[in-house]
Amino acid sequence: MWASLARCLSRRVTVHPEGPRSLQRAVKVRGFFPLQTWPVPHRCMRMGTAPRMDGATPAIRQVQALDAERYVSVRWEDGSRSLYPYVWLRDNCQCAHCFLHSAKARKLLLADLDVTTRLERVTLTEPTKVSVVWPDQHTSEFDAEWLKKRCFSQSARQKQQEELFLNARHCWGSGLRVPTASFEEVVREDEAAFAWLHTLRRVGIVLLKGAPVEQGQVTRLSKRIGYHRLTFYGHTWQVQDKADANNVAYTSENLSLHSDYPALHNPPGVQFLHCIKQAAEGGESEIVDGFHTANQLRKENPEAFRLLTSLRVDFTDTGADYCDFQVQSKNTIIDVDCDGQVVRINYNNATRDSTLDLPLEQVQPFYSALRAYVDLMSRPENVVTYRMEPGDVVTFDNWRLLHGRRSYTSVPGHARHLEGVYLDWDEVMSRLMGPEDSLKQRGLNQSAQSRALGYSKEDN
Numbered sequence: 001m002w003a004s005l006a007r008c009l010s011r012r013v014t015v016h017p018e019g020p021r022s023l024q025r026a027v028k029v030r031g032f033f034p035l036q037t038w039p040v041p042h043r044c045m046r047m048g049t050a051p052r053m054d055g056a057t058p059a060i061r062q063v064q065a066l067d068a069e070r071y072v073s074v075r076w077e078d079g080s081r082s083l084y085p086y087v088w089l090r091d092n093c094q095c096a097h098c099f100l101h102s103a104k105a106r107k108l109l110l111a112d113l114d115v116t117t118r119l120e121r122v123t124l125t126e127p128t129k130v131s132v133v134w135p136d137q138h139t140s141e142f143d144a145e146w147l148k149k150r151c152f153s154q155s156a157r158q159k160q161q162e163e164l165f166l167n168a169r170h171c172w173g174s175g176l177r178v179p180t181a182s183f184e185e186v187v188r189e190d191e192a193a194f195a196w197l198h199t200l201r202r203v204g205i206v207l208l209k210g211a212p213v214e215q216g217q218v219t220r221l222s223k224r225i226g227y228h229r230l231t232f233y234g235h236t237w238q239v240q241d242k243a244d245a246n247n248v249a250y251t252s253e254n255l256s257l258h259s260d261y262p263a264l265h266n267p268p269g270v271q272f273l274h275c276i277k278q279a280a281e282g283g284e285s286e287i288v289d290g291f292h293t294a295n296q297l298r299k300e301n302p303e304a305f306r307l308l309t310s311l312r313v314d315f316t317d318t319g320a321d322y323c324d325f326q327v328q329s330k331n332t333i334i335d336v337d338c339d340g341q342v343v344r345i346n347y348n349n350a351t352r353d354s355t356l357d358l359p360l361e362q363v364q365p366f367y368s369a370l371r372a373y374v375d376l377m378s379r380p381e382n383v384v385t386y387r388m389e390p391g392d393v394v395t396f397d398n399w400r401l402l403h404g405r406r407s408y409t410s411v412p413g414h415a416r417h418l419e420g421v422y423l424d425w426d427e428v429m430s431r432l433m434g435p436e437d438s439l440k441q442r443g444l445n446q447s448a449q450s451r452a453l454g455y456s457k458e459d460n
Contacts, residue, residue, distance in 0.1 A: 058148045059127040065119055072122050074130065074147060082151040089132055090117050093140040166201045166432065167341070169400075171292040176203075176384050178287075183208040183217070183393055186224065193224055196395070197432050200270070205287060205396040211274055213390045218272045218421040221393060225431050229268050229422040231261070232317070232325035239273070239418035241410060255405040257288055257377055260398050260422070262346035263317035265329045269425030271398045275388035279416040282408030284387045285394070290345035290402045293377045294334045300376070304369035308333040311366055314353035315346070330357065333370060344399040347373075377402055388418075399425070 059077040066073055071083040091106075091113055093099060098108040120133040128144040149160065162168060179199050185192040186208055200206050211217045218236055222228035228235065261267040298305040312330040319325060331346035358366060376382070385406075388394060396403065408416055 057128050058144045060124055060130065060144050063122050063124045063130055065122045067118065070116075070118065072119075072130070072132065074144075076148070077127075082147065082153065082156075084147065084150075084152070086117050086119055087113070087115050089119075089140060089142070090114070090134060093138070094142065094146070095138075095140060097138075098140075165429070166198070168202070169204070169291055170202050171295075172203070172289050172384075173292065174381050174383055176289075178205055178207045178384065178386060178394075179203055180207045180209055183211040183221070183391075187220060194432070197225070197428055200395055200397065200428070201432065204289060204291075204400045205394065207386075208393040208395060209391065211391050211393050213276055215276065215419050217393060218274050218419055221272055221395075222421050222423055225423060226427045227423075229424055230322075231268070231422055232319070232322055232327070234322040236419055236421045237321070239420060240415065254407040256349055257286060257374075257383075257402040257404040258348040258350070259290070259345050259402055260348070261317075262331050262348050263315040263327045263329050263351045265331070266424075267344075267346065267398060268422035269397065269399050270395065270423040270428055272393055272395050272421050272423075273388075274393045274419045275390055275417075276419060277415060277417040278388060278390055279408035279410055279414060282406050283416050284385050284406045286404040286406065287384045287386075287396070288377045288382050288402040289400065290347075290377070291342045291400050293373070293382055293402075294342045294345065296382075297334075297373050297376055301369070301372050303365075304372040305334070307362075307365055307369040308373060309336050311358060311362065313346075313366075314355045314357055315348065315351050316353040316355075317351050328353070333373065345402060347402065349374075398422070 060074055061077050061079075062073075062075040064073040064075075066083075069083075070086040072086065072089060074082045074084065076082070091108065091110075093108065094101075098106070100107050118135060120135055120137070122130065122132050125131045125141070130142045130144070130147065132140045132142070134140070149156075151157075181192060181196050181199075186196045187193075196206055196208070208221075211221075215236075215238075219228065231237075259267065260271060294305070297308070309332055312332055315329050315331060317325065317327050333345070333347050334342060335344035335346065337343050356363065356366075410416060
């Protein structure tokens with residue numbers, strides 16, 4: 001599906017991210033990435049050998065066994081040094097007995113691993129090969145490039161994690177002009193599809209223009225990635241006025257800023273919404289960068305941030321659609337990882353349960369903290385408002401964006417109708433990691449990729 005990355009694209013896509021300096025200009029690129037100019041980031045980080053971006057192979061000057069610490073010391077040609085634990089090297093032996101290269105998967109069982117192992121000797125067999133002989137005479141060979149990429153220094157690990165997860169985000173406020181692309185180009189052309197998903201990861205939203213004004217287009221788009229996520233609302237779902245609506249979205253009333261499905265322990269990561277018919281009046285969409293506003297809260301009200309990242313709140317959802325359902329979850333409003341970085345927003349006022357499993361003395365502080373965050377996300381400088389037109393498909397990060405809708409008026413012939421579908425980030429990231437080999441061979445680098453989106457590290 002992604003084999004045709006080599007052809008040059010003749011169509012144009014416009015991206016208008018907001019930023020403090022150069023980001024105010026409009027950036028027009030052909031198909032997002034003309035191959036001669038705009039590269040795609042390095043996406044290969046598996047247990048097997050991975051080619052370098054710059055085409056050069058790192059050379060090793062010296063290797064040494066440090067028995068006291070149980071490290072192998074590698075001195076590189078540039079004078080830098082990397083340390084590798086004995087146990088980690090043995091665990092990651094790349095020989096056919098220990099590693100299945102066709103699956104890039106470990107065969108060596110942990111039960112067979114001596115976690116206190118020493119080594120017999122380590123030698124530099126050539127400038128790019130390290131050989132280790134273990135006490136049982138088993139031999140492991142490691143490529144210099146493979147070792148360099150897995151260096152345990154903090155900077156190397158940070159770079160490795162960014163290549164794996166594309167965690168760097170372009171944060172924005174009301175000045176964002178939503179990135180746009182052609183729906184048909186994304187469906188037909190691999191280069192445009194890859195650029196769309198990468199922008200979706202970095203910015204959190206991309207608006208696709210020109211989809212046929214009929215149902216089934218979000219399914220067509222999800223198949224471009226792989227498959228969609230079935231939920232209690234079905235494979236896809238129709239956002240329309242409904243009698244006895246089982247969701248606030250299925251009314252014409254104002255829909256406050258929220259994320260979808262916090263009543264699930266693992267909410268869908270990505271959402272597509274296709275505008276088939278728009279209301280005659282009203283119905284404008286609103287979006288907020290939840291990561292950006294969470295970090296604002298961290299700075300302005302550290303105690304509120306602490307409470308919303310530590311207190312688990314009850315959410316519930318009950319109804320009948322694709323099937324009968326009654327789901328319950330406990331989530332923090334703001335999820336952070338072990339490094340304190342915001343990774344997901346779980347907020348939907350409609351499905352926040354009246355059951356609140358908090359000690360009595362924490363109830364009032366929780367409400368005060370939540371109100372502070374809601375007030376912050378609702379500030380005019382944080383809200384982007386736009387109006388979808390028939391044929392528009394908005395694709396966005398449901399873990400990051402808070403989205404809402406203004407009330408609207410329906411008249412005969414103008415009944416508002418959107419079709420939606422969910423996906424998980426696992427599928428999207430799998431697709432983003434797919435075509436790296438053919439792209440890396442062109443010497444592509446990440447800094448030029450950022451320029452393709454109209455922003456750089458200096459702008460953030």
